[in-house]
Amino acid sequence: MSVRRLFAEQPAAFAFSAENEAWAKATIANYPPGKGASAVIPLLWRAQEQHGGWLPEPAMRLVADMLGMAYIRVYEIATFYTMFQLSPVGKKAHVWVCGTTPCMLRGAEALVAVCKRRISEEPHSLSKDGNFTWEEVECLGVCANAPMVQIGRDTYEDLTPELLEKVLDGYAAGNPPQAGSQIGRQASCPAGGPTTLIDFAKADFTKARK
Ligand code: FES
Numbered sequence: 001m002s003v004r005r006l007f008a009e010q011p012a013a014f015a016f017s018a019e020n021e022a023w024a025k026a027t028i029a030n031y032p033p034g035k036g037a038s039a040v041i042p043l044l045w046r047a048q049e050q051h052g053g054w055l056p057e058p059a060m061r062l063v064a065d066m067l068g069m070a071y072i073r074v075y076e077i078a079t080f081y082t083m084f085q086l087s088p089v090g091k092k093a094h095v096w097v098c099g100t101t102p103c104m105l106r107g108a109e110a111l112v113a114v115c116k117r118r119i120s121e122e123p124h125s126l127s128k129d130g131n132f133t134w135e136e137v138e139c140l141g142v143c144a145n146a147p148m149v150q151i152g153r154d155t156y157e158d159l160t161p162e163l164l165e166k167v168l169d170g171y172a173a174g175n176p177p178q179a180g181s182q183i184g185r186q187a188s189c190p191a192g193g194p195t196t197l198i199d200f201a202k203a204d205f206t207k208a209r210k
Contacts, residue, residue, distance in 0.1 A: 004079045006057050007087040014058035020046055024066060036067045040077055043067070044084060053094055054085035082137040087124055090132035093171040095119070096150040100139040103147040110161045111147055112136055118168055131172065144188035145181055154179035158191070 016024055024043050028036045040063060047059040055078055064074040078084045085094060095115055099108050115134035119127045123135040142148045145157030149164065156167045156179060163182040170177045185191050 004082075004086055006075075006079075007054070010057045012058070014047065014051065014056055014062055016047065016062070017050060020050055028066065037069050037073075040067055040069065040074060041081070044074070044078055048084060052091070053089040054087055082135065088126065088133075090119070090127060090130065092131040092174070093133075093151045093168070093176075095132065095134040095168075096137045096140065097134060098138070098140045098142070098146070098148055098150075099136040100143075102143040103139075106146040107160065108136075108147040111149060111159060111164050114161050114164050114168075118165070132168070145185075151176070157181045158183040158185065 015021075024039075024046065027042055028039045031038045043063045043066065044055060044060070047063060048055040051059060057075075060074045060078050061071055063069075064071045067074075079086065082096065097103075097108060097111050097115060099112065112134075115123075119125075119132040119134045124133060126133055137150075140148065140150050140155065142155050142157055145155075147159050148155055148157040149159065149167070150156075151167070151171065154176070156164070156177070158181045159167070167177055167182070181187075183191065
């Protein structure tokens with residue numbers, strides 16, 4: 001994991017669009033009076049989405065002001081969670097590659113190698129065309145379908161290097177593949193089909209009721 005510092009070049013100001021501001025106010029209102037700070041993560045995420053996928057420092061201050069929080073508390077949150085990007089990301093995709101144990105045991109290193117070759121040797125560095133960035137992160141909560149990556153709000157699971165190439169090809173062409181398992185399994189069901197309750201359909205439950 002890399003050092004997470006604010007980007008040297010920051011915009012002078014940040015303001016939510018009218019639509020996002022209305023959404024932010026409605027989100028804050030979901031929390032009890034005095035507990036608005038609980039909305040900090042969704043507000044920062046919305047600001048990041050509005051700002052092309054990375055979170056500028058003026059947006060952190062705006063969110064802090066909206067929630068009545070000290071700036072340092074919002075900086076702490078934004079610099080702690082890898083869901084927040086502190087520098088410009090690829091125009092088409094930023095790829096979070098999970099490198100925690102289950103994904104690592106199932107081939108995450110080979111996925112990182114694809115990112116290094118196709119995007120850039122170093123994480124958080126723009127690809128030559130400016131369309132992609134990548135980084136390795138800790139568990140993204142899809143361990144049963146390891147190895148996996150997240151792009152935007154979607155996860156791509158059960159990956160091999162070849163399947164990740166296809167995912168990246170889809171983003172490059174502006175036609176991302178369907179999220180989820182890339183080998184067609186349903187959710188995290190056993191890859192080779194059911195292994196339990198396989199006689200369920202043949203079971204005669206009338207006997208059990210007698
Ligand atoms: S270890 Fe990769 S998603 Fe949990």
